[in-house]
Amino acid sequence: MSAEHIRRWESGALAHGVTDPFGQGPLPWLRGTDQYFDDTGLMVPWYVDLGQAQGLLPRARSTPEAEQRPALGRPRTSDDVGGQIKGFAAGAADLGGSLDLRVSVGAGQEFTVDVYRIGHYGGAGARHVDASPRVSGLIQPAPMVAGKTVSCHHWWMSWRLQIPPHWSPGAYVAVLTTADHRHRSHIPFTVRADKAADLLLLLPDVTWQAYNLYPEDGRTGASLYHAWNGQGELLGEEGAATTVSFDRPYAGAGLPLHIGHAYDFIRWAERYGYDLAYANATDLHAGRIDPTRYRGLVFPGHDEYWSAPMRSAVEEARDSGTSLVFLSANTMYWQVELDPGATGEPDRLLTCRKRQYSADPGGPGGAGSGSVLWRDLGRPEQHLLGIQYAGRVPEPVPMLVRNTHHWLWEGTGLHDGDPVPGLVAGESDRYFPRVALPAYTERTLLAHSPYKDARGVPRHQETSLYRAPGGAYVFASGTFAWSPALDRPGHTDQRIQRATANLLDRICKVH
Structure with a gap:
């Protein structure tokens, strides 16, 4: 992998994971060893020839835990250039409800869906909770692009996941696998429940979408950080999208960066x-x-x-x-706005105009508008x-x-x-001495x-x-x-x- 490609990947992914670009942590069914250079978790990007990289990859290791997991084989991760299998769904659903998966399969072949719930599960990291029959696949239309906003809202529904009332609320992943077992992708989602609990875990799907560069194809993909020009060069924030859509898969493996x-x-x-x-x-x-x-x-x-x-x-x-x-x-x-998508469904477009416009107090994103730094609006974090x-x-x-x-x-x-x-x-x-603190009784x-x-x-x-003063603790790591x-x-x-x-x-x- 050339130094140029390494720099391109690091800038494109804004890799904030502690060890690996995607920050996924140990998700056993996702971590096929054919995707990594070594045990530090350095992922092979989409533009690397996996055949040439094989000599750098570790051998698969069998463990008792691995033997207890469903035998999913070793499909490669789908990429955004080939689009072998990609999908998305609403970010959350309720117990007893359903989730519509919109999936595009490059060759139009059948595919399967395996559903996992994230948890400890004796160190396995997840539990297999459901599986689909073989589902007819189709090549969905190309993403629609308006300016630099990419949307797949026009994709047909491929399979409906019924969520039984007895499932546990939590973070889930639908694993998509082509029928020939050659490629795999993922759709993360949350299952909610109207239940009393001590703690509410809030998954940051707004931030996940801000970083989503789908399709990471060197042409049309865009996030709030990056986009490509006509020569396939990766642009920074000055050329990035100001609005992105929730109606699209996540880039690469189909999971958010963080x-x-x-x-x-x-x-x-x-x-x-x-x-x-x-x-x-x-x-x-x-x-x-x-x-x-x-x-x-x-x-x-x-x-x-x-x-x-x-x-x-x-x-x-x-x-x-x-x-x-x-x-x-x-x-x-950053302060952002959420607006209806192309079909009128609420909160499917995320807008943040960022530094491109914040220098002009009278322009879009300036003082009094909705999409600049919170600290610039007089409400520091x-x-x-x-x-x-x-x-x-x-x-x-x-x-x-x-x-x-x-x-x-x-x-x-x-x-x-x-x-x-x-x-x-x-x-x-860190603490900024010249910025006001919240009201507190102890700090x-x-x-x-x-x-x-x-x-x-x-x-x-x-x-x-x-x-x-109301008794709440506020901790920030x-x-x-x-x-x-x-x-x-x-x-x-x-x-x-x-x-x-x-x-x-x-x-x-x-x-």
Whole structure:
């Protein structure tokens, strides 16, 4: 793989995973070894000839856990150039409801759907819960492109998944496999339920879609970060889309870039028996859930894009006594708008005009418009989180803990200044002294970790916890690597597991 291709992939994916570009974590049925160079999880991009790369790939290893999983064979991941099999569906459905899968099969052959629920399941990471019969496949029409907005809303429904009332709410993945067993792709979705629970887990589907470059074909795909010009060159934000559609598959393997951070938390939390309900960020935006009915809201992964209704709902929940747990960094950075799609279905278009227009206060995205940095609108993230985005971390560095007398660090064995290796990674937050803080009755900075940015300038990361006047705790980890430390092989840290348990246990006991 040439250096040019490596740079192209890194910029195109904006790889914020701790070890692998997709940040998927250990999802056994997805991690066919024919997709990776080595055990660090470096994925072979779509433009690499897999035949030439075979000498770099590790041999498959048989484990007792693997032998207990469904024998799915070794199909290769579908890509966006060949489009061997790709699909999408609504991001969430209710127990007792249904989910319509829209699938395009390149050769028009039949395909199957295997459905998995994410969880601990004895370390397997997921459980196989349903399988389709062979489904007739068809070559769907090419995506529609309006400006740089790509949509597949006109695809025909291929198969309807009925969701039984006895299923558990949670995060699910539909695995699509061609009948010849040569290619595979994925559709993630959430199953909701109107149930009481201690904690509500909110999956960041708005942010996932902002990063979605589908189709990653060197021609038509676009995200809020990138698009291609007529020569197949990847453009940055100045040439990216300002509106993207939820009505399209995810690029590459069919999974969002940062989905593994959520899965890391889910596996750990379900292993230890926390009482969880599940929903998506779009559910929060649309008012389909009442966040005030839970003791805590958990934001498990990168959650950068927030609409005004999302922020208002979370602020109201905090003020009513619902605690907030932010396990990543660069949260609530951009304000976005959600609008109806081409068929009139609500909240299918995501708009964020970003820096292209924010310099003009009177233009689109300027002061008084809806789609710029929250801090530029006079509502910095720190007003809610207690800290806010500081920048990217080029290489993982240790987190240096502080205030270890605090109950959050109880039982971890940590002392002030102790390092937790590699825990500051991807991106970081810190306290900004010149930015107003939220109202609080108590507040603690739990880490202060120096690092150097890409230009060699000294920076630092901080972890924050405060208690709002209404009794809610608000925790912000200030790093991408916190969730992987809970349940990702090679990154798991028992001290971070214990600190997170201390936090959730305290929240679940708050009256």
